[in-house]
Amino acid sequence: MTLSPTVENYLKHLFTEQQDSDAELLPMGKLAAALAVTPGTATTMVKTLADAGLVTYEPRGGVRLTARGEQHALNVIRRHRVVELFLVKVLGLDWSEVHAEAEKLEHAISEKVLEKLDELLGRPDCDPHGDPIPRATGKLAVMQFKSLMECELGLPQRIMRVLGQDTGFLQTLHRLELVPGAKVTVQTRAEFTDSVNVKTAGGKTTALGASAAAKILVQPA
Amino acid sequence: MTLSPTVENYLKHLFTEQQDSDAELLPMGKLAAALAVTPGTATTMVKTLADAGLVTYEPRGGVRLTARGEQHALNVIRRHRVVELFLVKVLGLDWSEVHAEAEKLEHAISEKVLEKLDELLGRPDCDPHGDPIPRATGKLAVMQFKSLMECELGLPQRIMRVLGQDTGFLQTLHRLELVPGAKVTVQTRAEFTDSVNVKTAGGKTTALGASAAAKILVQPA
DNA sequence: GTTTTTACTTTGACTACTCAAAGTATCTAA
DNA sequence: TTAGATACTTTGAGTAGTCAAAGTAAAAAC
Structure with a gap:
């Protein structure tokens, strides 16, 4: 199954928003704000994601990634963070500007290219901001600083x-x-x-x- | 003006098809075939491109890039070929498989990243297939082998x-x-x-x- | 316990892209 | 000079994503 860039973004933000507010369900408003779309748009999309088995959705309750959705989310985050590190370490871009670049590139990187980048960078643990990079297996180190x-x-x-x-x-x-x-x-x-x-x-x-x-x-x- | 990946692909194929058949106008059928879309789809899109001033279009005659359309096309081709060379020379991907990868990446590369890649590769003239890389200025070397x-x-x-x-x-x-x-x-x-x-x-x-x-x-x- | 506010969902409409199939112009060949 | 084939255009419809605005449920305030 290949996910569209849009779906990948929903999953990615779903994961990060879910992480820093430890409630059971993520309110739709939070998700919509994170994605900079209207609440109605988020509702529509979340229903589609639920049909695809990537999230569970409780109307007027909120949304949460399924195990499958989470694996996809972690893969997107892995691509994002590996690309960020590549842009800083190999291309010499500024620490402050790589996020926006990676937002576009993360959807265009194949597994093969990702693996080569990871290798070139020496299997890094963290991106330039110190955010942990999920492993290819889907494991994400949880650091408590x-x-x-x-x-x-x-x-x-x-x-x-x-x-x-x-x-x-x-x-x-x-x-x-x-x-x-x-x-x-x-x-x-x-x-x-x-x-x-x-x-x-x-x-x-x-x-x-x-x-x-x-x-x-x-x-x- | 930012062009969608779809539009970029139309311009790119328009340029390459135009190059190797030296007729005044490129027949719509040729373009549709190159893009793997139906003739109707190509007609619709070409009309949109004409409205945007990127091509001139003669109904039942054919289509041709304007100077502006050509500059955009060359920029896409530049991104494609620089990326191909990067994938081979830096990441060590196989010569035979980089085309498909570059097809995706070419639409996600910013001017800044392109410039850094070009620098990293030593301002190359050709991609791994020997295809000339357009300069940042839009100049394309024409080799006659x-x-x-x-x-x-x-x-x-x-x-x-x-x-x-x-x-x-x-x-x-x-x-x-x-x-x-x-x-x-x-x-x-x-x-x-x-x-x-x-x-x-x-x-x-x-x-x-x-x-x-x-x-x-x-x-x- | 009713009202108001807030958060969410639904609806209708729009853009960008696509195809299938019907319609039309042009070229070829008899 | 008409008949058919070819190449193209038009039309109608569908998918993916989006918004604005109307509608609704639940929570907060009174």
């Missing part, structure tokens, strides 16, 4: 992963040297001003808002 | 280009060492049996039918 909002103060931390794909956000992080692999220390966390003070390897100190700090995941260095 | 049907007998020749993309045909040529770059000598050309005897660098002699021999283009070594 703390964010800059939760980690210990004063202790050196290594950035492991950055959530979010907005180009501007990523460009800023790059400028601030807040990229996966970099070492940082959270100096203070101001309670009511919604702000975190972070010292980078370069010695500079930067103030981050809570929503930004929550997207930067670290582990003690 | 003789085929194994026309070249001088007994004189060593170098294979410069192989026409046709059929996987089986290309696999066979690979097995016979009849690939671009290889040295061959046409020993005899039998008049009525429609056959050509070719000696390869390895010393083996092979008989080729006229239709196959006409697809192998050479130049004195």
Whole structure:
């Protein structure tokens, strides 16, 4: 069975949205928002996916990937992340711009090309944002990192992963040297001003808002 | 203006079909056959392309690319051929199988990625089949090679280009060492049996039918 | 416990592409 | 110069995906 790019996108977003809200069923509104389509469009498509056995759908309840749907979703995510890493490591594209490119390429990569890319890159575990790359078998490593909002103060931390794909956000992080692999220390966390003070390897100190700090995941260095 | 993959395919085939039959107008039937669609479908689409200023269309006469249509066509062909070379040289895919892969990828490659690929490959002139790669400016080198049907007998020749993309045909040529770059000598050309005897660098002699021999283009070594 | 709001579903319509089959122009051949 | 074949166009219909807007169920507020 070959899935259309559109269907692949529904499955991919279904998986990622499902992951970061641990409810039983994903509300249709969340899915529609993630895909930037109207709720009516999402409903129509989800019914089609349910008929194809890729999701279970409860009217006015929500939607959830079946095991089969999840395998397809993981395969799309694998293609996406391998391509992202290829664009950065082999072609030298900017960390902040590869997401949009990969969105198009992920639907045009055959299993054979994917395998060759994976080999060329040395069977990588993570993409340039630190997002784990599902194995060809469908296995996805689940890493539990703390964010800059939760980690210990004063202790050196290594950035492991950055959530979010907005180009501007990523460009800023790059400028601030807040990229996966970099070492940082959270100096203070101001309670009511919604702000975190972070010292980078370069010695500079930067103030981050809570929503930004929550997207930067670290582990003690 | 962004063109759909479908439109890109129409323009691409329009260009290549136009090239190897030097008539003023390309008959609709030829185009439909090249695209594997029904004549009615081709007519409908060509009218749309004409409205967009990409072709000129004479009902019951035929179709021809405008200058603008041709630039788009060359850009698609450039993406196709750069990708083919990348698949062979960097990923190590087989010469005979890259065409189908490139058919999908050519519509998903941005200008930026194309430029990086071109750079990585050292600004190549030709793809793995010897087909010339249009420059980013839209310039396409026109090479005039003789085929194994026309070249001088007994004189060593170098294979410069192989026409046709059929996987089986290309696999066979690979097995016979009849690939671009290889040295061959046409020993005899039998008049009525429609056959050509070719000696390869390895010393083996092979008989080729006229239709196959006409697809192998050479130049004195 | 009724009303209002919110979230969702349904409906009707549109774009892009496709085919099958009916219709028409043109060319060939008698 | 008419008859038939060929090549093309038109028409009607179907699939995949989309939106706007009307309709409905459930939750929240009163």
